Amino acid sequence: MKALLPLIASSAIALSVAAADAKDLIRVAGNFAAEHASSLAMAKFEAELERLSGGEIDVNVFPAQQLGGAAENVQAVKIGAIELMWVGTAYLTRTVPELEVVGLPFQFQSREQAFAIVDGPVGAALDAKLAKEGMTSMGYMELGFRHLTNNVRPIRTIDDIAGLKIRLQPNETHLATFRALGANPVAMDVKELYSALEQNVIDGQENPFAIINVAGYAEVQKNISNTGHFFDFISVAANKKWFDGLDAGKQAMVREAMATAVAYQRELAAEQDAAGLATLVGKGMVFTEVSPELAAALREKTAGVAAETKARLDPDLVTLLDAETAKLGM
Structure with a gap:
């Protein structure tokens, strides 16, 4: 894994050259297929944030393992080689074991119960654990019943x-x-x-x-x-040092765009699961x-x-x- 991190970092730096004129660049990595609800939601995040920022924030989304597998994406966000990722929450449990508290067998009877837990005080407590590991939580999407x-x-x-x-x-x-x-x-x-x-x-x-x-x-x-x-979740997480370095206005825009994307993903995920x-x-x-x-x-x-x-x-x-x-x- 350590041998791969320099490659990830080098790739991320190379990718930034194409957007050198942008005032801010956000590289977003994921391992889900391009047609999965979460990848489609990240495309919506890209469009929404670029709209909100008037083009001052440039978003590049890389689904389908383009910047490595899930475990590699977690490490890349932790060290700041990329700014943001969306990843199955289970891949974060070796960094933040407390996330296992929302991954117990037969824990939830419905997606509504599941989201009531992660959108409430339990989710806030888990977000605090992520912050201690250098990551800022941006929300939880649906991976679904396994x-x-x-x-x-x-x-x-x-x-x-x-x-x-x-x-x-x-x-x-x-x-x-x-x-x-x-x-x-x-x-x-x-x-x-x-x-x-x-x-x-x-x-x-x-x-x-x-x-x-x-x-x-x-x-x-x-x-x-x-x-x-x-019932499994997708964690959306940013490198904390990068996010904290944004001014308050841009932080608000990132969170607003992501909230829109997460809500869209949850609705679409339910439709995809049913079919x-x-x-x-x-x-x-x-x-x-x-x-x-x-x-x-x-x-x-x-x-x-x-x-x-x-x-x-x-x-x-x-x-x-x-x-x-x-x-x-x-």
Whole structure:
């Protein structure tokens, strides 16, 4: 990773030459496909911020791993090689472990519950943790409910999960959840995932329907089930030193443009998710619906993971989470 950072920094510097006449340049990196809701939202951010600033702020958006994988983008923002990124929140948990508090198995029953938590006091507390690591939070987009795919067998019982080699994001709670289900989880950057599936290095993966679709995983995966085991977020984060160096007016414009983009993304993500499964089945994937019995068994088998995760996090944050979830009747 350290060997890659100079390359990222050099690339970012080279990219800035084309915009040398701009008063301010914001390079925005992401690993999501260009047609994903989050990438489309960043295009909206670009247009909105350039409009608000009267062209004084130039935004260059680089989706689809153009400036490296997710883990590389996190490091590049931390050191200031690029100004801003949008990345699956799980990729930040090794820098800010407290983010795992919003990634517990079967934590949310709806996207509305999920956003009520990250848009409230819990989200504010997590933003403070990010700030201590040199990053300014710009909001949370929807990655969505995650579902399991594999090339070995349909998932009808917990026993069908046992022994499967499943790629997961580098999140300790996610990994522990699949260990509890008897799988062999493997932490892997998304940039390596397609080829690993294609070459049968791993048996399967888990992602929201929309990601499975736009990433082309239907080409290399056969079975899909609506397990919905996590609800996942996309963190939008800036290098704190860079953002703090902007004058108050430009900071306000950046935040206003991003708020517009985040709201747009959440709406579009819900639409893409609703259409995603039908599209995947149309591409040849075999859908096996999770029965009420299997859903109950999955929850029971992973119940201890949430408690173990909470036990190793900031107790004040856990208390705050419990209070906020109680207000929502969760």
